[in-house]
Amino acid sequence: MSLEHDPPLGKVQERPARAAQRELDQPRRGVGGRRRDTRPAPLADLDKPLSLRDAERLAQAESTDAERLRELMFGRQFRAVIQPPLNDVLMKRQEYLTDTVAVPDAAQLMIRRVLPPADAPRTRPSCTTHYNMLLVFCESLRRGVRMTVRFPYTSVEPLELDGSVAADFFDLPDASPGPENATSASVEQIDPSAIVTNALRSPIGTEPLAELARGKRSVLVVFDDVSRPTPVAQFIESVLSELQAAGVHAHQITFMAALGTHRPMTRDEMAEKLGRSVVDRYACLNHEWDNPEALVYVGDTDQGVPVWINRKVIDSDLVIGIGSIMPIDICGYTGGGKIIVPGLAGPETVNRMHWARVFLRRDEVVGRPDNPVRTSIDALARKAGLGFIVNVVLDADGRVVAAVAGDMTAAHREGCRIAAGRFAVDYDREYDVVVADSHPFDIEFWQANKALDTAGHFVRAGGAIVLVTPCPEGWSRTHRDDILRFGYRGTVEIRRLVEEKAIRHSVVGVHMHQVSEVAFEKARLIIVSEGLPRTEVESVGFEWAATPQRAFARALELSGADSPRMAVLRNASRMTPVRVHGG
Template identity: 35%
Template structure:
């Protein structure tokens, strides 16, 4: 085969890169994102956004000098530049507004993820903030840290509100976050810093199950999304007053800052996120090679790559899932492996009979497993990984392959002449089918 007859495909694997050779005639697309420039003078722009927010008055007009402020931040599974935002925000609150530093507390909002190590917290907030500002961690497994704020209804579903009790000990809540496509909530950011950020398992079960039961995976879909609606109703009751959300470039630079009302500012940010993370593909591929990048820490995060591949592959095609899963399957959700054994329809039937507050059932894990079931029922999955053992891979429904080249060879042998698409950043991309004859991403 001549050199011009060969196409080299490259894909991230953690901080490394894998590559494989395919026939040039088999190459269909490389789902790269559009280049966006980072903003200049981040501090100046952020201060301007605090003074001229979206959908509400300036932050200084809303907060009193003796108010107790709670700032919610995401965890180490998210790339929000908290260490850049917090110094500017806290200086604004203390120096410009005269709020005592002891009136400000930072609360990590990891949802049902594990709590962070001290080193991870320092990296997240920066050494100066770590030394000078009170920082607490939300742990959804600590029932004594939760309060019951009743029940709300959204899209015909009831959502119990079990939330960290610190929200009733403060006067004003600010949430920080990053906006990217999300398979349940449509997009991350906004009210998600409250739910699931600082909620108990029953509340998170409700919103996630609402997303899992939708007719189609709601990646990139905010409208008519009961998961997003539930999240925002919970955040409203809890008292989220103001958000500072960013949209990042794939290179980790801030390209947009959106501050203000947690719904209105989030919607504007989501518009930019769709442009930044959207990847246009000409048609569905027979074989999709997808990396979990940048969501490589464990399978719980890595599955986002599979969801992106779901919207890019033909029915009964192949997905080659390149995912290191450095910390294994998942933290805090041992039931995931049990839920993963069921088909999507089986899970739907079981979920409908389980009370949302039945912690032993772990309906949050059911949501992740149902997402996986939808993907594996659409396409066959080959996985290249070092973090999952053979039993886990078998229950998830995949076939383990040693290298990317071996996986590509296997898939092309099964589908001779198959068209190959590549999603280098499956963990946060939003596939958009150009052809009107095919489905589009999550919409």
Template identity: 35%
Template sequence: MDLKYGDTSFPLAIPPERLMGVIRPSAPDPDGDPAAIISEALDRCADTIATFRPGERVVIVTSDITRSTGSEIYLPLLVERLAAAGIRERDMEIVVALGIHRKQTKHEHRRIAGPLYGRIRITDHECDDPGKLVMVGRTSTGIDVVVNRTVAEADRVILTGAIGFHYFAGFGGGRKSILPGVAGRASCMASHFAVLNPGEGTGRNPLATTGNLEGNPVHRAMVEACAMVAPEFILNTVLSPAKRIIAAFAGHWREAHEEGCRFYAERFSFPLEKQADLVVVSCGGYPKDINVIQSHKSMEYGCQALRRGGVMILLAQCRDGYGNATFFDWFRFRDLDAFEARLRSHYEINGQTAYSLLQKARTFSIILVSDLPPEEVRAMGMTPARTLDEAMATATGLLPADYAAYVIPEGGTVLPITM
């Protein structure tokens, strides 16, 4: 079996008698035309698009390069529908929902926009430029919702992206395109802070977890913020592990998203009878292992299949390093209580992810196969390796002779659930 790593792969050699199973989503690769799937979804929005009027300014929000969405397929089809309704291309703009991520390169813009590149204006959201932000309201918990001015002042807003699991917002897609996608940094931080329970030392809210929307405080903040912008509709895709569109959901920004989340949960959860001693996880290659922050998702999901004290091998190239300049700085806190206290007093989204990573590094033995400097991997509480063979050799020395293992070839797309 070959496991993806960046743009390449490593062969896995594991004794058959040690292997409990391979954890994969049940969603099959599509047998239909992706363009037809998108067109059928857009048909559900035909009445809404028919209300668009020539001269109106239309903003389409879409995801950055760290998330495979099929935008090069769905954006041209969406623009075609808008043009048929009389919207001129010069009155359309694509805003890339960076949140607090880095700006995109021209090459990345070309990948996102596909054949629209050079025809439709495409800009990156800037979370730290006050002149490009505007406050649109305040949530029930007191979060000031500050968003991209271009989005807020558009006549019509359409949200696009992909639905997948998110380790504390429940699911990606839908409302997340507004907050944190096109929100100011302070709004992003405040909404994500809801992942923590009130009170020092009380840790994470148990409802702010993968695959859960009900009672999830982070999801609630995102929903309230999205309602303030009131998008016309959403177009969200679901992709197979091979990054092909298998479904699309379009319509009301909340109802269509929830429908897509139900579809995703049914096909990308994997029931287990028991946890294993060893879990070998690939993020699924580039871009899912582009940096540590993105790769953490696979670590989070994969841990659900691992017994406490077990060993995880995570294949994550991390060609872009950590994904944020401040992420690694958080690992100066080696004690989890001190880490949490600092996180509460100086909250950062990246600090939350770093805290979650360190929690897992203290609970399990994690061997990271990556291009990162070995001393930095050790500073994060993990064991570095350059190849899968090296990682397996290290893991064998930590495991009992009769260990049992799972393999997860697409760790960023499947959630193991112990029954």
């Protein structure tokens, strides 16, 4: 999703700082001739940063006169109180300003004014925060400026905004990782293989992989499936090199796709995920969650959950889980033991693990690596025998920028700490209309729901959400019939259907529950999708639109707001929304 804008009207002339300051310091006449002090304070000391509150007051004081606001902005020599390495953004992702968050020329000039020096301390605040602060200065410019929102799908028409609706734009933070993590890399230095090798040789909570694997006769390497963006092929040779150094031969290594209840991967999909040479050299299998012969019972956890797991896990001397860490509504973050449960688990285990989520509030799970569902996952995976993990963290462009390896819990928690800085996005209000795309979780609605989860944080009660998602495989390859049979409805009704066994797999009930919390009970949902037919979308309780433009127009109607505010979410499916004090 990207933005373009029409050029602002007229050329702005800069004014001397002293003249602009005098203009700013003059109180205005109020009702009855009394002076009404609208001056943002303190502004006299130009050596101090301009606070966010002062910025808001400045924007509000001049919101009826865009030209005057521009002059005041250009007349001041100010610095922002927030200091993200925006110079890195300009140097390394130049398209960030021109495509992703394009703003009027006035604001772009301001961006250049507030750039920290190249040798300034490197901090990790979200560039989204910086952008939103700039929009505070440009409040009067946001209305009346045409913008084009483009989506990451060639077949989807862009959304044209005519300036009549105030819009805020959110994306993932793009600051480079801090120097405290030895397994991280800057954008110029990204080498996934080297990053993972460093993590393998400095594991957290276990011996190095080469030591751990020494003497093992069978190794099972479990990897996430086609629904996840982990670029395993870019670093898998690092893992195999450590195994070879330990004396493990190719015929002793088996790869297995952690499907959970997803459809099987094709051989070509495995080749794309792992690399063609890996598929040609090693045995590569799919988990069979619905085949009782492929499962074995290994006992109950302390919570009384039965552990049914793929027989290959039990038959292997060492089990290695490979995946990535990013936000997910079901258990806080992906990665860690989730590669085994639900990845290689049987239906009863999967159902029991997922069902625990419906009894928790969203703020008890989102962005929290330690929560009841994650605790259950860890207990189940450890009971099954997960011995070592390799988890990577990706940036907004899907590149490996950090890795952790070692114990399934200790290493995972460190990875969550790193991921928190990559995916946390601050917001300070709820919006009448939210527009989001599902990229890169586009394959089916079962995955696209991740973007809807995020949109649910940003939308106000009674608002409307536009979800743009391709869904080439429809609702879900494995759960389509249940979704179309029951649709999305009140969460109390969904719980009843699960408890009465009308919905056979409670994992389906959890999905319906999550979707309905947002798109049935809190807001209205309009879907733009080539893969979801209009008749089916309407039959399950949502609205369908052929284009984002039509969906947006309908969303404005549904919101019922006189002066609507909208949020546009890019990479919504990978965000951790963080509500901060504000409007």
